[in-house]
Amino acid sequence: MIGLEDERTKDMCPICKTDKYLSPNMTFLINPECYHKICESCVDRIFSLGPAPCPYPKCGKILRKNKFKKQIFDDILIEREIDIRKRISNIFNKTEEDFPSLDEYNQYLEKVENVIFNLNNGVDKEKTEEEVNKYEAENKIEILEKSMRESQKNSDFTKYQEAVERLKQEKLRIQKQMEIEDIQYQKQQQQELLDKLSSSNTANSDEIIKQQQSNMQKRSQFRKRQLQQLTSQLDQNFSKNNPLTKKEVDNEPKAPFTPFQGDRELKKRYELLPIPRDVDDLLDIDNHADETYQDPYVNKLAKNKEYLGAGWRLHTVFERALDEAFMGLGCFIEKEKMVS
Amino acid sequence: MDRNGKVKTEAEQDPQPVKKQQVSNDDLYRRSTQYEMWSYTAESFEETRRKANESGRKAATEKFNEVFESIRQKSPEPFEKFKEELNPEKLLDLLTYEEETKYLHYYSRSIIQTCNHFKMPTQVRATAVSFFKKFYLVQSVSEYHPKNILYTCVFLAAKSENYFISIESFVKALVKVLTKDILDLEFIVLQSLKFTLMVHHPFRPLYGFFLDSQAVLLHPSPLMYDVNIDTLGSLYDKSKKWLNDYALLSDVAFLFTPPQIALAAMYDIDKRITDRYLKKVFLKEQKLEVIDEEPKESGFIKKEEPEEAEGVEPKEDKKDPQREQYETLVKTIRRCIRIAKQIPETTKEESKNIDKKCFFTLNPTRLIEKRVTKLSSPSPEIKQEAA
Structure with a gap:
């Protein structure tokens, strides 16, 4: 039924012998009846008047124009399997929630896979086809209901995605607007500065420039904060109005993975003093020294910007040392090994 | 798209995992190779050696x-002549346990010197000594001369502690050491160590304390x-030195856990401060329990050491477990100081x-030949010595 084409004839329509090289706009279509490749113009020419047999020699299957489609996968076998899978999964469209236990769901999946395999590899094809038809006829209403539910879900999701996109656009717009305002403000300030300079004497000019600069800095910081506030407000509004975002937040973090078939020691033998964790606090560690552990050498390292940039943090050093201090403290070898 | 046939495994789905037993940090240490393979009671340690x-x-x-035998077959005359002096029992002088x-x-000691020569960090030095000692728990000086083993251990320790030297x-x-000497021994050492390269040293626990x-x-x-930060700082520095002087060279690493x-070290340097610290840590909830009186068992069993729970019936009516734990710990520490x-x-x-x-044990040919030439030569002086 399906022959592997030669490399040479790959880009050529076997019916009209048009070559892709000469007419680069031409596209190939296939029909899931027999998967023979025919160029678009040939399809138009042959099938526009209604169903006609496949023009390939010795094929002769009756094909319809509306069934023709573009080939997605290079390998025709995969293309066919995907088609079968699509059709079957539209019929067998139950989800996990429809089953009381995982076992039953797995059995169901197994059955579906068997059907797909049989159809794809031509094992008991007629019998399987019959079974599928029977199932479809029996469960018609259920299948319909299911697919409607599914499409509802999908449309919800697309709506959510659209909303996210809108939010993004809005943020961008605000940012741009603020930038334009800033530029205008800057120009205005510069003009004022020039005016001031020209009107005052030279001794004062340095001071004026300095003042100006500090003013500018203050303003830019203020603007930054403003922008942050606005965006966070938008975010809040968004998450309030959208049910889907809430779901993600509700997903509570599960118990951490531990490789020791149990939990790590939750009741530590020591109580940790407050250790600065933020970068700002770490840079300012000399002022907090009284509240935390004191080790001049390590505390000096904690301020090192290269280390900070690489993710090295003071508290990991302290926690590790403290953990190791109590790891094995209660193992009394003399006593424990004597028994064994 | 699990509809399309990704069969989920059951474990993935299990909604409520079985409540597992809590693992304490002590249990973690019990699972280390250092505890499982290289920790001994005083008795079994000596037996192993x-x-x-x-x-x-x-x-x-x-x-x-x-x-x-092979030398005697080659040149039998001296053996005939000096039958008295040249018999195996008299010639062979092996290292006794104490000597070894x-x-x-x-x-x-010379490992430490070697490491200092290379300016290696403490960690490497301690690991090298540990490797060396472990090697001679399995092997004997009578088979492997310590000199090259020493260098191999240092080389290996540098590698395993991430302080690589080519x-x-x-x-x-x-x-007078060749590349081959070290590389040939490397695998033998590794094998004797049973490929356990992780060594827990007391230095980081000391920092933690x-x-x-x-x-x-x-x-x-x-x-x-x-007591202020400076006294504690100097206590820490002195304890570090103590560890380098005593813990490294003695056998305590095989008999006690690193925190102990x-x-x-701290206890030996300043007993007063350390004891105060230990009391505060281990006896801190004592007062509370006296107030409650009621056997709030759930609270206290957790604090208890697992081996105590399963151990022999203690006379619990008088001593509370915290007190007992504290006392065992202090006893252990004291013993550790003594052994160190x-x-x-x-x-x-x-x-x-x-x-x-040791040299002659490892090279018996030289020993016998030397003896033979000594006996054969007519010099009276040497003869006297031989006799």
Whole structure:
């Protein structure tokens, strides 16, 4: 039924012998009846008047124009399997929630896979086809209901995605607007500065420039904060109005993975003093020294910007040392090994 | 798209995982190779060493007899002539257990010198000594001469502690050692170590106690009038030195856990501060329990050590478990200090003697030949010595 084409004839329509090289706009279509490749113009020419047999020699299957489609996968076998899978999964469209236990769901999946395999590899094809038809006829209403539910879900999701996109656009717009305002403000300030300079004497000019600069800095910081506030407000509004975002937040973090078939020691033998964790606090560690552990050498390292940039943090050093201090403290070898 | 046939496994789905037993940090240490393979009671430790010495002597004797026979077959006359002097029992002088112990201590010291020569960090130094000692728990001096084993251990420790030195530059800095000597031994050492390269040293626990003692003794307000951050700092520095001087060279690493050794160091340097710290940490909830009276078992069993729970019925009515735990700990620490200070001193002459013995044990051919030439030569002086 399906022959592997030669490399040479790959880009050529076997019916009209048009070559892709000469007419680069031409596209190939296939029909899931027999998967023979025919160029678009040939399809138009042959099938526009209604169903006609496949023009390939010795094929002769009756094909319809509306069934023709573009080939997605290079390998025709995969293309066919995907088609079968699509059709079957539209019929067998139950989800996990429809089953009381995982076992039953797995059995169901197994059955579906068997059907797909049989159809794809031509094992008991007629019998399987019959079974599928029977199932479809029996469960018609259920299948319909299911697919409607599914499409509802999908449309919800697309709506959510659209909303996210809108939010993004809005943020961008605000940012741009603020930038334009800033530029205008800057120009205005510069003009004022020039005016001031020209009107005052030279001794004062340095001071004026300095003042100006500090003013500018203050303003830019203020603007930054403003922008942050606005965006966070938008975010809040968004998450309030959208049910889907809430779901993600509700997903509570599960118990951490531990490789020791149990939990790590939750009741530590020591109580940790407050250790600065933020970068700002770490840079300012000399002022907090009284509240935390004191080790001049390590505390000096904690301020090192290269280390900070690489993710090295003071508290990991302290926690590790403290953990190791109590790891094995209660193992009394003399006593424990004597028994064994 | 699990509809399309991704069969989920059951484990993935299990909604409520079975409640598993809690694993304490002590249990974690019990699962380390250091605890499982390289921790001994005092008795079994000595037994292991004696066994190593014994098997070494056995191997050395076999080797000697082989060489002795082959030399006798080659040139039988001197053996006929000096039947008295040239018999195996008289010639063979193997290292005794005590001598071997002394000898190894002598070499442990030189490991530290070697490491200092390369300016290696403490961690590497301690690991090298540990490797060396572990090697001679399995093997004997009578089979492997310590000199090259020592260098191999240092080289291996540098590698395993991430302080890599290339073999060329390592050998270049040493006298009369070839690349081959070290690389040939490397695998033998690894095998004797049973490929356990992770060594837990007391240095980081000591640092942890330094930090925790700050939290316990200085916060929220100083607990002792004369203790401040500087006293604790100097206690820490002195304890570090103690660990380098005593813990590294003695056998405590095989008999105690690293935190216990670290506490021993602190306890020996300043008993008052350390004891105060331990009391505060281990006896802190005592008052509360006295108030409740009621056997609030759930609270207290958790605090208890697992081995105590399953151990022999204690006379629990009088002692509360915290007190007991504290006392066991202090007892252990004291024992640790005592053992740490038992480092055999070896004079230079003694070690030279042992060195000679060791050399002949490893090279029986030289021993026999030397004896033969000594006996055969007519010089009266030497004859006297031989007799």
